[in-house]
Amino acid sequence: MTSRPATSQQLRDLALLRRVRDRIDREYAQPLDVEALARGVNMSAGHLSRQFRLAYGEPPYSYLMTRRIERAMALLRRGDLSVTEVCFAVGCSSLGTFSTRFTELVGVPPSVYRDEAAGVTEGMPSCVSKQVTRPIRNREAPAPSRR
CATH class of the missing domain: 1.10.10 (Arc Repressor Mutant, subunit A)
Known part of the structure; x- marks a missing residue:
């Protein structure tokens, strides 16, 4: 070919x-x-x-929403903003749509991510943290485990 x-x-x-x-x-x-x-x-x-x-x-x-979710992840890791504040800060106008798309890409709801990811990238070079925390595209995130 x-x-x-x-x-x-x-x-x-x-x-x-x-x-x-x-x-x-x-x-x-x-x-x-x-x-x-x-x-x-x-x-x-x-x-x-x-x-x-x-x-x-x-x-x-889809590319736009991925960028918004990437930025939302960074803001949620800081831990100083509510999920609603982050939703509007990244350009989403619907908390429901934001939460649904976030969960699809990341695998957990934004509130759970904020609680679990706070401080995870502390001390990590930004080039590494960006790669490690990049959201998964095309609904590839594993389903959250049921406990």
């Missing part, structure tokens, strides 16, 4: 997708939706979603 060289249009699309990903990384706490992201790069929402998934393995909204 031989790979074909990328066309100039494909390269332009990849550059636009990188701009979208970078915007999500920067503005995760802002109200972002796929339509607004698509408008920012002059694409339709459907085309953006399909191309983003091909390039990064997940659609833009």
